[in-house]
Amino acid sequence: MKSKSSVALSAAAAVLGMCMVVGGAEARASNPGAPSARELTRLPGLSDVVISPDGKRIAALISADGDEQLIGVWETDHIDRPPNLLSSKHMVFKSVSFIKNDRLAVVVQQLYTVGNHKGHLGKLFITDLKGEKWIPALPESRSRSEAEDFEKATNNPQILDSLPHDPRRILVVDDNGDVYRADVYSGTAERIERGSERFGDLQTDAKGEIRAKSEIDFEDGKAFYAQWIKNPATGQFEQHFRSFLKDRNIFTIAGFSPDPNIVYVQGVRGGDKAGIYEYDIRSKAFLEPAFEHKVFDSAGVIEDSDGALLGFRYNDAAGSIYWTDPQLAGMTKGLRGALNVKLAPMDWIDPGTGQKVKINVADGSDVAVEAWSQNRDYAVVMKSGPKDPGEYYLLTKDGKLSLLGKARPWIKAETLGDTRLVQYAARDGLMIPAFLTTPPAVFGKGPFPTIVMPHGGPWARDHLGWDVAGWVQYFASRGYAVLQPQFRGSEGWGRKLWTAGDNEWGQKMQDDKDDGARWLMDQKIADPNRTVMFGYSYGGYSALAAAIRPNGLYQCAVSGAGGSLADMKKVTAESRLGREYQRPFVGGLDAIQKAGEAKIPVFLYHGDRDTNVDIKDSRRFIAGLKAANKPYKWLEIKDMGHGYVTMTPAMMETQLVEIEKFFQNECKPGGL
Structure with missing residues (x-):
């Protein structure tokens, strides 16, 4: 779909609803070189x-x-x-x-x-x-x-x-x-294994042999995930370890070692963080840890096409790799030097244990070896970061590094905000990680108009990197501070932070976002009179909850595809597995049921092809607002689904433009 037609349709939809137009924005510094919504959302050049x-x-x-x-x-x-x-x-x-x-x-x-x-x-x-x-x-x-x-x-x-x-x-x-x-080449195919309702998650080794599969079954009425592995001596599949869904600690095969009797297994063993462990197939026993990180979850194994171990992934701020392969470790170190990438030390308090440690975080951009030829004579390298959309290089065996191209060469880094990993204490003492983006220097030292931007999921997380949706840098380049709180219920920071969100939708999970806003106000970063919440999916639900809760922190809220707690309960109760793995942990405030209690203006938008969150959820919230004569703005985007992958550049551009209009004209008297 071309840009003009999509914008026209979206603009027509935007006039629906009761819009509270109360004047222009307060005068403040501008950033003439700030990227336009089009520049941030158009498809990358490479x-x-x-x-x-x-x-x-x-x-x-x-x-x-x-x-x-x-x-x-x-x-x-x-x-x-x-x-x-x-x-x-x-x-x-x-x-x-x-x-x-x-x-x-x-x-x-x-x-x-x-x-x-x-x-x-x-x-x-x-x-x-x-x-x-x-x-x-x-x-x-x-x-x-x-x-x-x-x-x-x-x-x-x-x-x-x-x-x-x-x-x-x-x-x-x-x-x-x-x-x-x-x-x-011919397009023909022969079936070599028939699927079944019993088994799934098939995994192959370096030789292409199916060596592992999983099973969902029940014991005393409780669902469990069972890992089956092919016995290297007999060639028969045998059941190994079980993980009960209610425990939400599923052990999976992360990779196959060159030894046919040893596999790598990922899961949490007696602590807060996931590790990767060697597992003996014949004796059905866990051996020594293959990889554990003190304060971050392990996230996978990297092997070459012959099955040799190259490294381990782990979930730090950006998502990193610990290379066990000397060549790739040396390559990464050399590339950081060649491309002027620096790692900065940071004091860190582990949310799971309270342990204080030093960690290294990329100071701006970082590099990653994205792919390589089988003989490693050639490698594709990417340099990217929160204000760097990405640039690609070709590295040859003689050490020559050639720029292939940039993802968005029209973006000027100096017009963008600076993003850093931060932490703050929630009201109950739990440490909450977050990513804070502050505006470029032209806007001074603050306090700034501020957006609290919770991620979707909620069993998900943000990373320190380029925001492909364009949301963060669009607003940072226009003078806003943006906080992305990794609130309790976020996955990928350890079990304690994740499970602390159980049944706390709109409650302690919401407190964490509010505490982040208060922390920014105490730091003189956020202007108490110009702070808002914007989120998409679960983040959209959070924005609706923020509109209802009587804390006086936010001047308005923007909800993209915000869901209903009632529908989430219904969806997670429709299957036996959902009833054990998710449903017991979904509870709290149902914002849609209390829409009439909204205390601030709300902007809702939703795609009409969303198959994840029913557009009816947003319409029900609007109905509650209308019944209570509360101000709102509504935008239905034609042909848009739920995920970013379903959005055209025009759809993304429309979101940015319409959200900014709402902030400037309808959020509060005088705008933000």
Whole structure:
């Protein structure tokens, strides 16, 4: 969808509702070089940069006009030559990867409407390097009914294993769990394993052999997740460890070691943080820790195409890698020096244990080795950070580092805000991590108009990096401070912080956000008379709760796709698994039921193809506001789904523009 038509439709929708227009914004400093909403939300010029296994070619998503994406393919030995371009008039490219030296896997997105069902559909296609032949990941059959039409439309096969040592084939799993060996040249496929309702989460080793799968079962009426592993001696699958869903500590296979009897298992063992452990298959016993971090969760294992261990991921501020491979460790260190990346020490209090430690946090941008050829003669490197949308480099075996391109070269870093990791104490003493972005120097030292911006989920978290939605830097570049609190209930900071949010929706979870606002006010960063809350998804629910709670902290609230606690309870109670894994922990304030008690103006917006949070939730809140004669603004965005992946640049631009208008004209007398 092109920008003009989307903006026109969105603008027309925006006039619906009772809008409280009370005047212009208070005069304050401006930032003439601030990026426009269009510049922040248009498609990046370069993204998804990948390299072929033999290192001879690079592929990436590119966009010249910011609305349409193409796939570019370059030869690494002639990187200065124009790329081959792959395009499609009927499909929107979302990602690209090499599965063979001359074959690409491309995920595309399309709208679907089948009967009363409508939404966004991701589809996986295989193509050559010129885009002359496109084939689906699995052969498609003809449907014979509307039900089969819907099943076919929503079926989205996934690559289970690219089989790097097989010159023609890959493993693909469909929505039924059937596994196929698919020929990427002929488009044919043979089923090698039939799926079942009993088993799922199939995992393969470096040889492409299915070595692990999971099972959901019940014991004394309690659901558990069981890990099954193939015995290397007998070739038979056997059940190993169980994880009861009510405990919310599921142990999973993180990787396979070169020793066929040893696997890596991830989970929490007697502490607050997830670690990665060696596990002996024959004796069914945990061995020594393979990797544990003192204050951050472990997050995965990195191995090469032959199964050799390269490193471990862990969830610090940005998400980092501890390289066990000397070459990759040395490469990362050298790249930081070459690209002038610095790590700064920071005092940190672990929310789980209260332990005080020193941690290192990137001072601005950091570098990551994104991909490499099998012989490591070539590597793709990315430098990025909260005010750096990303720049890509090619590193060759002789140490030459060449700039491939920048994601958003039109963005000027000096016009953006500075983001840092912070902590503050909640009213009950629990330490709350947060990311604080303050405006550029042109706006002075503050206090600033401030946005408290809780993330979605709520079982999720933010990271120290570029905000692909554009929300943070759009407002920071216009003089706002932005706080992203990692409130209790956030996942990825340890079990204590995560489970402290149980049944505290709109209560202690909300207190954490309010305490963050008060902390900023005490620090003279936030202006007490110009502080608001804006969030999307669960963050949108939080904004609705902020409008109701009688704390006087916020001048207005903006809710994108804000959900209903009642609907969340209903959804999590519809399955036996949800009733044990999530439903017991979802409770608190149902903001929609109390919409008439809103004490500040509210702006709600929602996509009409949202299949995660029903648009009816936002409409119900509006109905409550209307009944109580409370001020509000409403925007329904045509064809928008829930996640960022479903949003066109025009949809994202509309959000930024309309939120800013609301802040300036309808939030409070005189605006923010």
